[in-house]
């Protein structure tokens with residue numbers, strides 16, 4: 083961590099990942115999606131669940147998302163997969179009125195940038211009573227199914243919304259997804275959790291609070307608390 087807190091006075095574009103960032107990872111919401119991916123892959127590739135799970139995590143590590151691996155290796159049509167894995171129970175996600183008021187007060191535009199579908203971003207953010215605060219959302223379809231951490235979706239995102247990276251800050255729970263934004267000139271906030279919902283390979287595992295990387299400007303395990311102190 084840098085010893086001096088970098089200033090945020092120049093920030094005009096606030097970009098948030100969705101899953102495990104706009105809600106806390108310890109509510110175990112995303113584990114539903116994670117399990118549905120395993121079920122889908124098991125059926126699609128006719129594999130035992132334990133084998134499907136390995137394929138899911140290998141593709142996540144290698145291609146950025148499990149979906150991208152299924153498309154690249156098996157030529158899968160993404161639509162059915164996305165509909166299936168995002169059809170989950172939202173009830174365990176509770177709106178946080180303080181987070182809403184903090185995001186609302188941020189100076190400039192606000193965006194959601196997710197490796198999930200645009201419909202998923204709308205469903206989840208609406209359920210959290212946050213969706214109307216955002217000036218735009220960017221889903222996996224918008225990046226032609228090329229996911230974070232690859233460079234091209236970040237470039238496309240900035241193009242579509244006319245964002246100068248030097249005026250932007252990116253909030254994200256996936257450590258590797260902050261490397262490109264930092265190199266583009268954005269500030270970065272890693273939202274950590276000790277909740278191990280994923281049993282991921284090391285490269286994609288949710289970041290714990292002991293994580294260190296040169297492309298992380300700030301770390302917090304509580305987005306609401308961080309925004310209340312920095313904005």
Ligand SMILES: [Mg+2]
Pocket residue numbers: 099100101102103254255256
């Ligand atoms: Mg996430």
